[in-house]
Amino acid sequence: MSDDTHPAPTGDDDGGTGPGGSPRLRWGYVPGATPGRWARTWEQRITDVPLELVPLAAADVPAALRDGDVEAALARLPVDKDVFHAIPLYDELPVVVVSRDHLLAATEESERVTTDDLADDVLWVPRDDVLFGAGAERPGRPPEPYDDGSGTLVAPEPLTTEEAIAWAAAGSGVVVVPMSLARLHHRKDTVFRVVEGLPEASVGLVWLRDRSEDEMTELVDELVGIVRGRTANSSRGRGAPAEPAPQKVKAADKAAARAGKGRSAAGKDAGAGRGRGRAAGGRGGGTKGKGRPSNGRRGR
Numbered sequence: 001m002s003d004d005t006h007p008a009p010t011g012d013d014d015g016g017t018g019p020g021g022s023p024r025l026r027w028g029y030v031p032g033a034t035p036g037r038w039a040r041t042w043e044q045r046i047t048d049v050p051l052e053l054v055p056l057a058a059a060d061v062p063a064a065l066r067d068g069d070v071e072a073a074l075a076r077l078p079v080d081k082d083v084f085h086a087i088p089l090y091d092e093l094p095v096v097v098v099s100r101d102h103l104l105a106a107t108e109e110s111e112r113v114t115t116d117d118l119a120d121d122v123l124w125v126p127r128d129d130v131l132f133g134a135g136a137e138r139p140g141r142p143p144e145p146y147d148d149g150s151g152t153l154v155a156p157e158p159l160t161t162e163e164a165i166a167w168a169a170a171g172s173g174v175v176v177v178p179m180s181l182a183r184l185h186h187r188k189d190t191v192f193r194v195v196e197g198l199p200e201a202s203v204g205l206v207w208l209r210d211r212s213e214d215e216m217t218e219l220v221d222e223l224v225g226i227v228r229g230r231t232a233n234s235s236r237g238r239g240a241p242a243e244p245a246p247q248k249v250k251a252a253d254k255a256a257a258r259a260g261k262g263r264s265a266a267g268k269d270a271g272a273g274r275g276r277g278r279a280a281g282g283r284g285g286g287t288k289g290k291g292r293p294s295n296g297r298r299g300r
Contacts, residue, residue, distance in 0.1 A: 023049050025219045028056040028064055028073035030130075031161070032092075032180030033203055035074050041226050049219060058130050065208050071216050072223055076130045077202040084206050089227060091200040092178040094131060095192040096139075099171040105191045112194045115139035122173030126164040127157060131177060131201055139198070140174060161185060 025042075029035045035053060042051045054070050061075040065084065079086050096118060098104050104113055123140030125132060132138055145153035158164035162185045164175045169189045178201035182192040205227050207220050 023215055023219065024052055025049060025072070025216070025223065026052045026054050026070040027223065028054045028061060028070035028075070030056055030058045030061065030073070030075055030203075032178060032184050033074040034180070038223075038227050042223065045226070045232050046219075046222055051223075057128060059128065061206065065206065072205060072207040072220050074203065075206045077204045077206075079206050083209060085209055086204045086206045087224065087227065088202055088204040091202050092180055093194050093200060094176055094198040095179045095182045096195050097165050097168050097175045097177065097182050097190050097192045099169055100189050100191060101171055102174070102191075104193055107193060109191075109193075112196050115195065115197045118174060118176075118195070124158050124164040124167050124173045124175050126161045126175075127159050128161055129177075130181075131198075139176065139195070143173065165190060 027035060027039070039051055039053060054064075056064055056070070056073060056075075058076045061073045062079065062084070064070050065073060074089075077086060077088060096104065096113060098121075104117060107113065118139040119141075121140045122143050123138055124143065125138065143156045145155045148154045158167055161175070161177055161181050165177075165182075165185045165187065167173060168175045169187050176195060176198065179192070179194070205224065207224075211217055211220075
């Protein structure tokens with residue numbers, strides 16, 4: 001489990017409610033996924049509803065959503081869009097995990113390898129693989145079948161990604177996984193390098209389409225807004241900041257305000273009248289004896 005996640009809840013399932021019947025949202029996440037930063041935003045914004053993070057195997061996500069074990073999941077894509085809503089969030093690069101004694105371990109961490117570089121290696125594909133779908137083209141060589149003691153030839157297959165990486169660490173082959181799984185199951189005796197020419201692994205938020213409109217639907221909508229980057233100010237639900245209530249104005253205050261406006265208007269009219277009178281007097285008046293004679297000479 002990632003360092004930024006919380007442990008899964010323990011005890012009996014209470015159907016999306018916490019102690020005392022208070023609501024809670026259960027959010028599943030698959031190995032390698034890191035919901036921590038969104039969970040912290042939830043805790044800061046939706047303070048009245050706890051968010052519980054539930055670890056799930058990638059293959060168990062559809063059943064967990066259908067059965068109501070979780071209300072939403074951070075899951076591997078694609079999913080059945082007739083049954084589930086899905087919002088793609090990010091894509092992961094595929095990497096090959098090899099032993100430290102492998103030739104590819106001598107390359108720089110920033111270097112990328114190609115599928116041709118894996119042509120001579122046995123590729124271990126675990127049962128919980130999330131990268132190669134049925135019928136998908138795979139790099140490397142398939143493992144050699146062996147006799148299981150009953151005369152039947154079977155192909156060796158690691159049960160989990162962690163086990164497949166342990167087999168690669170022993171130098172018996174290689175494993176190709178999304179980068180987050182290589183980091184999750186990192187060992188000192190292995191290295192990983194990005195592989196070009198293989199599809200990326202998508203991760204997204206998934207929830208059930210066929211849900212009745214209830215409080216859980218509102219909470220899932222809040223989670224959708226958080227992972228999409230909706231701010232608290234733009235939130236339309238519980239996380240929205242409360243708007244200040246409009247202040248009530250008493251009738252007496254309204255009357256006083258109207259009276260004040262009337263006195264102000266009357267004062268303005270009176271001042272304007274006095275200004276016009278002074279202006280008119282200035283234009284009509286003059287000082288006698290100041291003018292220059294129009295004709296005749298100055299007396300001696």
